Amino acid sequence: MTQLALVxxxxxxxxxxxxxxxxxxxxxxxxxxxxxxFRPYDDDPAGTFFNRVQTFxxxxxxxxxxxxxxxxxxxxEDPPCVPVCPTGASYKRKEDGIVLVDYDKCxxxxxxxxxxxxxxxxxxxxxxxxxxxxxxxxxxxxxALAPEDRRPACVMAxxxxxxxxxxxxxxxxxxxxxxxxxxxxxxxxxWGTVPSNQYLPRRKTxxxxxxxxxxxxxxxxxxxxxxxxxxxxxxxxxxxxAASFSG
Amino acid sequence: MHPGFSVIFLTTLIGAGxxxxxxxYAAELAAALHVIALPPARGFxxxxxxxxxxxxxxxxxxxxxxxxxxERAWRAMAMWRxxxxxxxxxxxPSFMLAVFLYGLAHWLEWRATLAIGAxxxxxxxxxxxCTGMIYACIKFLQExxxxxxxxxxxxxxxxxxxxxxxxxxxxxxxxxVVAYIGAAIAFTLLGLATRCASLLRNSRIKHKSxxxxxxxxxxxxxxxxxxxxMGSSYNTRExxxxxxxxxxxxxxxxxxxxxxxxxxxxxxxxxxHVSAIVLSLAFVVQYAGLxxxxxxxxxxxNHPQNLYYQAIS
Numbered sequence: 373m374t375q376l377a378l379v380x381x382x383x384x385x386x387x388x389x390x391x392x393x394x395x396x397x398x399x400x401x402x403x404x405x406x407x408x409x410f411r412p413y414d415d416d417p418a419g420t421f422f423n424r425v426q427t428f429x430x431x432x433x434x435x436x437x438x439x440x441x442x443x444x445x446x447x448x449e450d451p452p453c454v455p456v457c458p459t460g461a462s463y464k465r466k467e468d469g470i471v472l473v474d475y476d477k478c479x480x481x482x483x484x485x486x487x488x489x490x491x492x493x494x495x496x497x498x499x500x501x502x503x504x505x506x507x508x509x510x511x512x513x514x515x516a517l518a519p520e521d522r523r524p525a526c527v528m529a530x531x532x533x534x535x536x537x538x539x540x541x542x543x544x545x546x547x548x549x550x551x552x553x554x555x556x557x558x559x560x561x562x563w564g565t566v567p568s569n570q571y572l573p574r575r576k577t578x579x580x581x582x583x584x585x586x587x588x589x590x591x592x593x594x595x596x597x598x599x600x601x602x603x604x605x606x607x608x609x610x611x612x613x614a615a616s617f618s619g
Numbered sequence: 620m621h622p623g624f625s626v627i628f629l630t631t632l633i634g635a636g637x638x639x640x641x642x643x644y645a646a647e648l649a650a651a652l653h654v655i656a657l658p659p660a661r662g663f664x665x666x667x668x669x670x671x672x673x674x675x676x677x678x679x680x681x682x683x684x685x686x687x688x689x690e691r692a693w694r695a696m697a698m699w700r701x702x703x704x705x706x707x708x709x710x711x712p713s714f715m716l717a718v719f720l721y722g723l724a725h726w727l728e729w730r731a732t733l734a735i736g737a738x739x740x741x742x743x744x745x746x747x748x749c750t751g752m753i754y755a756c757i758k759f760l761q762e763x764x765x766x767x768x769x770x771x772x773x774x775x776x777x778x779x780x781x782x783x784x785x786x787x788x789x790x791x792x793x794x795x796v797v798a799y800i801g802a803a804i805a806f807t808l809l810g811l812a813t814r815c816a817s818l819l820r821n822s823r824i825k826h827k828s829x830x831x832x833x834x835x836x837x838x839x840x841x842x843x844x845x846x847x848x849m850g851s852s853y854n855t856r857e858x859x860x861x862x863x864x865x866x867x868x869x870x871x872x873x874x875x876x877x878x879x880x881x882x883x884x885x886x887x888x889x890x891x892h893v894s895a896i897v898l899s900l901a902f903v904v905q906y907a908g909l910x911x912x913x914x915x916x917x918x919x920x921n922h923p924q925n926l927y928y929q930a931i932s
Contacts, residue, residue: 382836392847417850424847426927428830430838438844441834443927455701456756458708459694477694480687482857483704486620489759489828491924494853500687557835560923562827563759571835 375469377568387440391526398525445505446567453484622917625684636674638780668722707749778806789895828923860918878908
């Protein structure tokens, strides 16, 4: 069973907001209608975005890390927003697992947004319908786009390849391999929503190396540089000691 | 959560209408059991049903105001298999229809009033459960996810309904007033107990979601520096009450006084000196208190999505 989803790599996200703007740009020009965009140049802008990138600071100064955190609908396998919808406007597609909103049926009651623990559903202020990430379902199945462009707008816009798209139920897909090999995890697992979108954690590549792995203690090229041991000090062990059997 | 007044008015109005109907049927049942003489149809039951329908109808109209597309509201009955909101959307009109038929049966002096009323009582209880479960079924709204939510809706609806019934009876059926006052006092006391149980439970809640589980970064110190935008969004408007903690605390004391303490005093006073004015005042005071109680109920719950929206950089 296919479950299309995104994998977001927190290790390389730089918080450039390209995914935010490309998502808004694609979806506000779509067949469903524009997304709200009020007072964009004034004091109190407001609007509807499907994807937002947030910034968190982890740790205590000066040992801090800045983590940029993109958040959009996680297309849960057991979505809490689907059973609560009174009209059936909120549904999960069987063929690819994308959770969508049928805008013609939505009455704008907001109950599904209450039922989403991640806060990824936004009621468009102008249209008064619930909107959320569609996983660019109108891009991925579009005949008008070249095959390499049939990916979500945010995935194509990301300059650091922090967003990966694929089928998380297919063990050989790019996303499944990333989750498996790089420790992908879901958000808020305590509520049993089983999100399909997974996040890849921060990694540090560390090499443990000691001084005498860098500079050989008894290197013949440096005998005149290396200081003789102080009187009474334990003599440094040399390769000859290890290589010869005699004491 | 941001308390929406349309939903506050919906739940308090239909609660009072439901409680009033239960009081009317209690009189019918008592007469059927020969405890009292049956009050007159056109002087008591029919105006009572009209008053009950006025309250439930006003509540239904109020609920349309919280919808973005009220013209599509008829679609809300579709998903009754999974959604409590859908079930309430069926139960409310069904209850109102049953109450209307009950009133009609009294007006036309049919003998089926006891049976029709029994159906309406079942629908009334179903409606209390559906309304309460809308809030109680969302597991991560831990302040709401408890049987106490459903119990409070039912008990407080009955309390306000019986207070309304005692005021109504003071105008239409003097013999029933003292019994209704007694029932109103009992329900109000019970309501005080259950609502305080709920307040106690909510003060002890340990929220399961933390910033660590929300981000999946298990470091003890995480602070949000930016929520990704500087203005407002649906997520910053609809999930927070927008007031100070002190305001929230003051509303709690206000509703305890207006919905419980003051009505109990006025009802208790009325046991000896039945006065339609005092009883009407008791209902108005209790209703205002229930508006505050419902506001507090909505404002007190803490949605885990608020973890993601804390700092405007």
